[in-house]
Amino acid sequence: MSFTVREYGLNDLAAIAELEKQCFENPWSYSAFCLEYADESKHYFVAETASGEVAGYGGFAHVEDEAHIMNIGVSPKYRRQGIGSAILNAILEKSRELGIRAVTLEVNDANVGAIALYEKAGFELAGLRPHYYGWGKPARIYWYYFLPAI
Numbered sequence: 001m002s003f004t005v006r007e008y009g010l011n012d013l014a015a016i017a018e019l020e021k022q023c024f025e026n027p028w029s030y031s032a033f034c035l036e037y038a039d040e041s042k043h044y045f046v047a048e049t050a051s052g053e054v055a056g057y058g059g060f061a062h063v064e065d066e067a068h069i070m071n072i073g074v075s076p077k078y079r080r081q082g083i084g085s086a087i088l089n090a091i092l093e094k095s096r097e098l099g100i101r102a103v104t105l106e107v108n109d110a111n112v113g114a115i116a117l118y119e120k121a122g123f124e125l126a127g128l129r130p131h132y133y134g135w136g137k138p139a140r141i142y143w144y145y146f147l148p149a150i
Contacts, residue, residue: 001049001078001081002049002050003047003048003049003050003055003078003081003083003086004047004048005045005046005047005048005086005087005089005090006045006046006048007043007044007045008037008044008045008046008057008059010037012046012054012057013030013033013034013037014030015046015053015054016033016044016046016054016057016073017029017030017033019054019056019057019073019074019075020033020071020073022073022075022076023073023074023075023076024071024073025133026133028071036059036070039061041061041062041063042059042060042061042062042070043059043060043062043091043094043098044057044058044059044060045057045058045059045087045090045091045094047074047078047083047086047087049078054075055074055075055078055083056072056073056074056075056078056083056084056087057071057072057073057087058070058071058072058073058084058087058088058090058091059071059091060091060094060095060103062095062098062100065099065100065101065102066100066101066102066103066104067091067095067098067100067102067103067104068103068104068105069091069103069104069105072084072087072088072091072114072117074087079113080113084113084114084117085117085120085121088117088118088121089121091103092121092144095146096146100146101145101146102143102144102145102146103123103143103144103146104126104141104142104143104144105118105123105141105142106129106132106139106140106141106142107139107140107142108132108133108137108139108140109128109137109138109139109140110137115140118142118144119142121144122144123142123143123144124142124143124144124145125140125141125142126141126142126143127140127141128140128141129141
């Protein structure tokens with residue numbers, strides 16, 4: 001399948017909010033994504049199919065010299081086709097461009113697909129947050145550190 005990854009726009013918010021419902025147990029609302037869009041410290045990307053369908057999205061908050069990945073979601077019908085990796089790569093590249101030194105995130109301990117994605121990209125497990133996603137649903141905390149320029 002052919003797709004491109006690009007920075008998101010205002011016209012992408014409805015599609016992102018719909019995808020969020022397909023991807024997560026407690027999805028963010030359309031209004032929440034509108035607030036993210038209005039926040040200049042947030043940077044999001046969408047993966048778009050050749051037919052113009054939003055197949056995935058992801059973004060981060062830029063805080064000081066760190067990036068906090070807010071979420072990455074891929075439509076169930078497009079999973080395991082490299083979309084999550086491409087979005088993660090776009091996030092890392094934008095982070096590097098902004099002079100960010102480290103990227104962090106929380107991921108549900110039961111989300112084996114996402115865990116594999118982050119570990120393959122070089123994220124390191126730093127610990128667990130008990131009950132982060134609800135009682136008995138811990139989050140894994142991961143960090144990615146950019147190597148200093150030589």
